[in-house]
Amino acid sequence: MGPGADGTPRRVLVVSADMGGGHHATGRALEESVERHWPGSEVRWVDTLDAMGGWVGPLFRRIYVANVQATPWMYEFFYSALWRHRWFAAASKATLAAWSGRRLxxxxERFDPDLILSTYPIGSAGMSWLRRRRLLPVPVGAWVSDFAPHPFWLYRDLDATFLMHPAALPAAELAEPGIAARATVPTVERRYHPGDPQLERPELGLPADRFVVLVTCGAYAFGAVTEAVDALLAAPGAIQVVVACGRNERLRSALLARGLPGVRLLPLGWVPDTAPLVRAADLVVTNAGGATSLEALATGRPVVMFRPIAAHGAANAALMSLSGLAETCSTAAQLTALVSARAKAGGSGAESTAVKEYLDGHDPALDLPALAASTPPAPPPPTASGRIRPVRRAWPLRPPDSFFLHVQTRSITQQVGAVITAEPEPGAAPLTAEVLVDRIGAALPVLTTLRRRVVPRGGWLRPGWVVDPTIRVADHVHEVVVASEAEQAAALDRFWSEPVSLRRPPWQLLLVRRDDSDADGCRLAFKMHHSIGDGLSLIGTLDRILETPGRRALRRRGARRQRSRTVREVAFQASRVVRGMWELGTHAGAPRHPLNRELTANRRGVVTVPLPTEQVRAAARRHRVRSSEVLLGVLAEALHRAGVADGVGAPDRLRTMLPVAMASANGARTAGNQTGVVSVDLPVGPMTVTERIQRIRGDLHRRMDLGEPHAAAFVMRALGMFPAPVHAWMSQRVYSSQFFNMIASYIPGPLQQRRIAGHRLTAVYPVVALAEGVPLGIGIMRYAGVTGVCVLYDESLRGIAEPLAGALRSAFADALAEGR
Structure with missing residues (x-):
């Protein structure tokens, strides 16, 4: 499914934590809702505690369990202090918000979501900090998986906080005045729905003629569980007590040691799917009032809170009882009496009507669309004179991103992009600028990359970016109708000669089509400023606008488990960076070559060459190298044949800068430069194509093994530690013909063909950015069945552009032949 006015696929970040099972359970329910509302969306999970540090999760879980089991008075004291002393709550929340916010x-940045859903208090705190300090520009919602919210759950900077009952709204307003709180119903997975207990029991092996009481106290199963079991076993009548012990094997072993028959006491271990078990019960006994209680209520089962655990457990029980949704028993005698009465009455009590009214009082399907439609705070617009105002709270550009802002000059624009060929499918309407504006406009609310505007942050701070709510897609999409191939080439040359404006989101799209009806297909040219992203980000951005037949309904990216690196791993990484730094330092300079010259101010040209991908792979197999290596060899041969190496004293090699992907976005990346660089010497003297390929392969592998890309990435990050003016000065010194003669890039694009508005995209030719004194850049991309090669050149090299394109074709044919 492609983007449209309704159901546009999204990138959703679920911020949760492994603290019990309730936070993840709420997250799974939200993930299901995302799938229903926006099929084809990509969902990524992040564990807040893991993001804060590999040691944080185990420590926090140990503290939580110890407080509940051993020192409940301390837990209650802390919880009460949050309510009694506003300064204490504010200080505690601010500390954890700054910690988690910086880590999150x-x-x-890595995932670039357009919607954030938090199910963990400290995760919500981090999102609140990012909204205040970095103008987090996407809608953020928090789901409180407890019945009674406490101050750590509540942040007024978020767009919406969803509480589980209207009775919780006054407490939320008291703890956080001005909070955008909304009442909803239990946010649980669809499998938790009402049903007939008698239909579930045969599958679970439970007797049909007994009153089944389920004791479930969360993943840790702590609290007065054994006391609850004793009270239930003391009740007269045919009562079966089923205990979900979760991950508490000690509790299960102790209950099994009693030796009671299963029809009286059935201790269970970890149950992956508790929904049938909850439906099979006549009564659910619990003690915390979190996700377990919400799942029981959603299933229509009566809930009894027995000796609630300290702090939030007691608060949840009080609010549930006040709302008429549960009963609370403080003593074993009360629980025994209640169960005896319920068993005689058949299970349901006075709360059944209140539960039904509660569940029917709100449609939870409205929650996510309402959140997604919210508008985060807008940054200040440029002044009437066009001057860009500093925005100190703007999201800081990462050092590799601000690098490309610093190296831009009046004559050299740092912009990357692609030239795309498209052909209409049978019966398709003509592709026009209006169609493209509508398509991009539909995707724009969920595509922050195309709404980003670069702004100064003032002082010596790195520049930042904000999301511009005033963007007009029509200002960025243009159409040119031409009469010939020559006019088409001239239109593309003009497009790549003009710099993108930094006074608005820095991207442009050009549609070039022929004016005669017999013309087959058209060309699209898309470009964006290099500070927004690299080639992989470009492909990820375009992919969100395009249609992909057979797109999966939901693409889930699980939370990455953070762990502390071992000393050996740290030492290996450090040694690799040191070796790479030595290689960069001892072989940094590029040979002086007549190719390098001062560039003509914003006058560029492009030439594209399609190569069959299957033949590229065949050539790579025959030469026993990778596809990228055989193509670099072909490029070196073409440069030799085109006469680039000609001239008195011209060296027989060209130092070429080759970007290398360094980090995975755990999904298609849509923003940011996450690449290192390796330099490779292309031999352009007389030799066979095979010799060139093998020489390039050896040089490339040697530099990769020495850690040159890692060292280059380290240098890029280290430069960002300096104040912005110093960072700019140093960036300009290292990004020039002093260190490389030309630029080349190889991008492994998608293998499946994309479409837009009834047109198939048949080939994609990536366009790289040039540098000071470097007039030639080669972009190569594998897409579907075509490997597109794009030559971007300065006007001063126009005379060799067409010969170079022809040489690429003939050199590739020879590479294919020589490898046989």
């Missing part, structure tokens, strides 16, 4: 910023 990396996850937000």
């Amino acid at each position: 910023a990396t996850e937000v």
Whole structure:
């Protein structure tokens, strides 16, 4: 499914934590809702505690369990202090918000979501900090998986906080005045629905003629569980007590040691799917009031809170009882009496009517669309004179991103993009600028990359970016109708000669089509500023606008488990960076070559060459190298044949800068430069194609093994530690013909063909950015069945552009032949 006015696929970040099972359970329910509303969406999970540090999760879980089991008075004291002393709550929340916010910023940058759903209090705190400090520009919602919210759950900077009952709204307003709180119903997975207990029991092996009481106290199964079991066993009548012990094997072993028959006491271990078990019960006994209680209520089962655990457990029980949704028993005698009465009455009590009214009082399907439609705070617009105002709270550009802002000059624009050929399918309407504007406009609300505007942050701070709510897609999409191939080439040359404006989101799309009805297909040219992203980000951005037949309904990216690196791993990484730094330092300079020259101010040209991907792979197999290596060899041969190496004193090699992907976005990346660089010497003197390929392969592998890409990435990050003016000065010194003669890039694009508005995209030719004194850049991309090669050249090289394109074709044919 492609983007449209309704059901546009999204990138959703679920911020949860492994603290019990309730936070993840709520997250899974939200993930199901995302799938229903926006098929084809990509969902990524992040564990807040893991993001804060590999040691944080185990420590926090140990503290939580110890407080509940051993020192409940301390837990109650802390919980009460949050309510009694506003300064204490504010200080505690601010500390954890700053800690988690800084760590979660990396996850937000890496995934670039357009919607964030938090199910964990400290995760919500981090999102609140990012909204205040970095103008987090996408809608953020928090789901409180407890019945009674406490101050750590509540942040007014978020767009919406969903509480589980209207009775919780006054408490939320008291703890956080001005909070955008909304009442909903239990946010649980669809499998938790009402049903007939007698239909579930045969599958579970439970007797049909007994009153079944399920004791379930969350993943840790702590609290007065054994006391609850004793009270239930003391009740007269045919009562079966089923205990879900979760991951508490000690509790299960103790209950099994009693030796009671299963029809009286059935201790269970970890149950992956508790929904049938809850439906099979006549009564659910619990003690915390979190996700377990919400699942029981959603299933229509009566809930009894027995000796609630300290702090949030007691608060949940009080609010549930006040709302008429549960009963609370503080003593074993009360629980025994209640169960005896319920068993005689057949299970349901006075709360059944209240539960039904509660569940029918709100449609939870409205929650996510309402959140997604919310508008985060807008940054200040440029002044009437066009001057861009500093925005100190803007999201800081990462050092590799701001690097490309610093190396831009009046004559050299740092912009990357692609030239795309498209052919209409049978019966398709003509592709026009209006169609493209509508298509991009539909995707724009969920595509922050195309709404980003670069802004200064003032002082010596790195520039930042904000999301511009005033963007007009029609200002960025243009159409040119031409009469010939020559006019088409001239239109593309003009497009790549003009710099993108930094006074608005820096991207442009050009549609070039022929004016005669017999013309087959058209060309699209898309470009964006290099500070927004690299070639992989470009492909990820375009992919969200295009249609992909057979797109999966939901693409889930699980949370990455963080762990502390071992000393050996740290030492290996450090040694690799040191070796790479030595290689860069001892072989940094590029040979002086007549190719390098001062560039003509914003006058560029492009030439494209399609190569069959299957033949590229065949040539790689025959030469026993990778596809990228055989194509670099072909490029070196073509440069030799085109006469680039000609001239008195011209060296027989060209130092070429080759970007290398360094980090995975755990999904298609849509923003950011996450590449290192390896330099490779292309031999352009007399030799066979095979010799060139093998020489390039050896040089490339040697530099990769020495860690040159890792060292280059380290240098890029290290430069960002300096104040912005110093960072700019140093960036300009290292990004020039002093260190490389030309630029080349190989991008492994998607294998499946994409479509837009009834047109098949048949080939994609990536366009790289040039540098000071470097007039030639080669982009190569494998897409579907075509490997597209695009030559971007300065006007001063126009005379060799067409010969170079022809040489690429003939050199590739020879490479294919020589490898046989």
